[in-house]
Amino acid sequence: MTNLLDVENLWVRFPTRNGIFDAVRGVSFSLGKERLGIVGESGSGKSMTGRAILRLIRKPGMVEADRMDLDGVPLLTRTEKEMRSVRGQKISMIMQDPKFSLNPVMRVGKQISEAYRLHNRVSKAEAKAKTLEMLEAVAIRDVERVYEMYPHEVSGGMGQRIMIAMMLIPNPEIMIADEPTSALDVSVQMQVLEIMDKLVVERGMGLIFISHDLNLVSSFCDRVLIMYSGRVVETLKADQLHNAQHPYTRGLLDSLPRLDAPVDRLSVLQRDPEWAKAESVTS
């Protein structure tokens, strides 16, 4: 199987007054037509990894890598204009909270069809037909009405489905989902995930699922990278999560409450500064 994406030794750096801050430090992984989970606590660099792939790290931030290839073609050497045809069309990203990631003064239908028309030379009517079709695909009823709605008129769950429709409409090869359910009510989280999963599998896309929820990721993905302090500390098959070796992963797992084995006191994660110094694990 050829890889969709190969990343080797990815660094994201931000110059600050006190020297250079490394947000991502030498991350390597490759992605096929599979679901890859990236787990880690806040500030572990998981979101930065996602944005670095799209080259959306804002200046003065810097992205460096020995290799970052999409379908075997380097991403880092492309011009900004070439990157624009990668974004959306080849690699897309769903963000955390639809309340903020949808433009509040633009009708949702227009925002979705705009994503399609950026990469396909079609008439407005064709784009609209495609948009309605896409809205149906994300299980929205009454698509004509939703097409004319503004983001503040839809619920969080529906907003995220609209976001999924918008990011899937140009039919990208890779989807990055950056905590796509963290801002949603628990009751709709699974529903949104199922829709996303179904579409990703149907279209044979690669998915990078960024989350801080270990259980969710392990039930949802094929493979999991565990990140800590900008590095990958461990990489596992999702179903092998209980066999994790690294103390950080073990610590994370132990600090989860379990219904079948209740404890009086949950263990607290003890961080070892040595973890941050160790080399990244390659996967």
Next chain:
Amino acid sequence: MALAETSPKGRRKSSPFTRFLIKAGKTVMAISVTMLGLLFMTFVIGRVMPVDPVLSIVGERASQEMYDAEFIKLGLDKPIVVQFFYYIRDVVTGNFGISLRTGFPVWNDIVRVFPATMELATIGTILGVLIGVPLGVLAAVKRGTWIDQIARVVALIGYSMPVFWIGLIGLLVLYGMLGWIGGPGRLDVFNEDIIPPVTGMILIDSALARDWFIFKDALSHIILPASLLGYYSLAYISRMTRSFMLEQLSSEYITTARVKGMSERAVIWKHAFGNIKVQLITVIALSYAGLLEGSVLTEIIFSWPGIGSYITTSLLSADMNAVMGGTVVVGLVFVLLNVFAELLYKFFDPRAK
């Protein structure tokens, strides 16, 4: 409540026209209350000022009988509340009294001077918006670069340069030495009173009369004062635009637009700019209202017969009728501009509905 009893969905069922009437009624009420407050203020000011309104009409050498007759004629013997109602009645019917300084009814004076200010303020605001908004957007997009710094300096100069200095220097150089523009006043003296006033704004009136010679003359006179006012509002508008844009450019939906593969230009103008229109309208309306109140210094430097210099000169000669009338008109304009801005919000922001 009868409506609610007959049909539980009565509110939703009311026709768009009814809803419009209710909305319009509320707006008129709001304006009326504000204006009542303003009238109360001007009334109090008029009474508190140590100017004897009777004496200023009849003169110091009038007999006691004449004084008393005028006193009663003005209604000053009535209780103060009754006097206030007389005042409201007069204002509503457009009767602001006679200006002691000019000898004309104050209303006629205002009709004459206000268009002059409006012409100046409108062109100034148009210039300020046309240059200030793109400058502000550019400064936000190029934040921290030399372009941003230049925009900052340009705005700072606009804020801090006193108009009486730059205005005089401008007149000296552009009019006195180079002769490129017209001098003080709205027209050259020999062109005055040729065009019959329709709107009172000479540029519009001369264009309506197709007298392009006068039009050109008016333009050459208005260009410098309007540019100075425009520069001042540019300074304000560009700084506000910059900060509004910075706020929007750091939002998530901007990242979304970039993820879609949109060009930076489209991200800025289609997505970010679309979200600052409401705030911009507020700023532009306030800045326009500020200029409409009359930029006294500019009007005096350029001998511009506008409402700012009218009110100021009236105040200096204790012409209270003119001061009160002018204040009421300026206040009304301010309130109406705000209402208009609010109507525009609803047009630009779906959330405001």
